[in-house]
Structure formats: structure tokens, C-alpha cells
Amino acid sequence: MTEFEQQELTQIRNDFRYYLSSSKVSEGAIKALTTFPLLRLAGFYRYPIQISIEESIADISIEDKDTIITGMFDILAVNKTTETTAIASFWILVIESKNSGVEVRQGLPELLTYAYQTLELQSSVWGLATNGLQYLLAYLKQGNPPTYQLMPELHLMESERSIQLLQVLKAICKLQSAS
Structure with a gap:
């Protein structure tokens, strides 16, 4: 990591700490304060990757559990140069955010459901559930x-684990940009 990236990561932590000190932080504020800055630092805003926000998904039926979930994923990173079909881009990373008062694992069912949708069109996808403090990645x-x-699990407020978080995001981004 560069010195600039370390300074930016420290700033993200400090900004988030300020908001946490006053109350629970909403999903939208978590995206603005932590997720979007981390994605920018990791390189997810650069070509050939494009970010989509709060896109609706079609009904998904999971046969073994007889479950149908409808909703919107929070953030999706796609590789615009790789198409899975004539109309669908390659999904790189699906992100599900929760407010800071919710345990990060509570976002896992939604995240897995959204990510599961794309496995009909591609061989793998990364998912990330976060409450701003905790970051849980799934492959x-x-x-x-x-x-x-x-x-x-990685934690934004712990210096070493936040560095690991950014390194993992950078690695995912780099792998997808190279393919």
C-alpha cells in the first residue's frame, strides 16, 4: 500500500468513528462514508469496471428451501469488457450493506441470494456484506x-485488518481488470 492509501484509509476510519460516536449509522451513510471510498481506493471506479447502485433483481427461487426473495442489491461492480450474455456484463463484486447496529452476518442471506443469480451466467462471483465496522467477503x-x-471477517476500525480489507479489495479489482 502506498502512503497516500494508508492516509486515506486512516481518514475513512476517523470519519466513520466520528459518525459512530453520535449514534447508529444508516445503510446510506455507511455506503457514503466507508464503502464508496474503499471501492475508489481499491480501483473499482476505473475502466473496465463500472459500479451500479441499488438495482432491482428478478425473483429468485431457491428450490431446496422453497424461498423467493425480491429486492435490490446495494452496490454491484461489473466488468464492462466481459459479457456473460449479449445483455449481461460479468459481475465482479456484489455488496450488501446494513446499518451499523446490525450484525454483519445478517446481510449474508441477501448477499448470497443476489450473487447466486449470476452463477447461471458465470463461474464465480465475490460478495461483500458490511455494516461499516465489519466486512465479510464470500466467494x-x-x-x-x-x-x-x-x-x-475484517474490521475497519482495526488498523491492520482495515489494511487487509483494502488489500483484498485491490486484489479482487486487479484480478478482474486483468481478465
Whole structure:
């Protein structure tokens, strides 16, 4: 990490700490204060990646649980140069945000449902659930049934783990930009 990135990461933590000190932080504020700045630092705003915000998804039926979930994912990063079909771009990272008072794992069912949708069109996708403090990454792979692997939880307010968070996001971005 560069010195600039470390300074920016410290600023993101300090800004978020200020908001946390006064009350619970809403999903929208979490995206503005932490998620969007982290994505910018990691390179997700640069070509060929494009960010979509709060896109609706079609009904998804998960046969083994007889569940139908409708909703909107919070943030989606796609690779605009790689198409999975004539109308669908390659999904890189799906993000589900929760307010700071919610345990980050509560966002996992929504995140997995949204990410599951794309496995019909591509072999894998990354997912990220966050409440601003905690960051839980999942790697989903196509299969019968599809599988996912949870990465160790990272924490924005802990200096070393926040550095790891940014490094992981940069690595995901770099892998997708190179492909």
C-alpha cells in the first residue's frame, strides 16, 4: 500500500468513528462514508469496471428451501469488457450493506441470494456484506449445488485488518481488470 492509501484509509476510519460516536449509522451513510471510498481506493471506479447502485433483481427461487426473495442489491461492480450474455456484463463484486447496529452476518442471506443469480451466467462471483465496522467477503462458485466460501471477517476500525480489507479489495479489482 502506498502512503497516500494508508492516509486515506486512516481518514475513512476517523470519519466513520466520528459518525459512530453520535449514534447508529444508516445503510446510506455507511455506503457514503466507508464503502464508496474503499471501492475508489481499491480501483473499482476505473475502466473496465463500472459500479451500479441499488438495482432491482428478478425473483429468485431457491428450490431446496422453497424461498423467493425480491429486492435490490446495494452496490454491484461489473466488468464492462466481459459479457456473460449479449445483455449481461460479468459481475465482479456484489455488496450488501446494513446499518451499523446490525450484525454483519445478517446481510449474508441477501448477499448470497443476489450473487447466486449470476452463477447461471458465470463461474464465480465475490460478495461483500458490511455494516461499516465489519466486512465479510464470500466467494461463490458455480456447481450443483453452487458453493461459497467465507473469508475471515475484517474490521475497519482495526488498523491492520482495515489494511487487509483494502488489500483484498485491490486484489479482487486487479484480478478482474486483468481478465
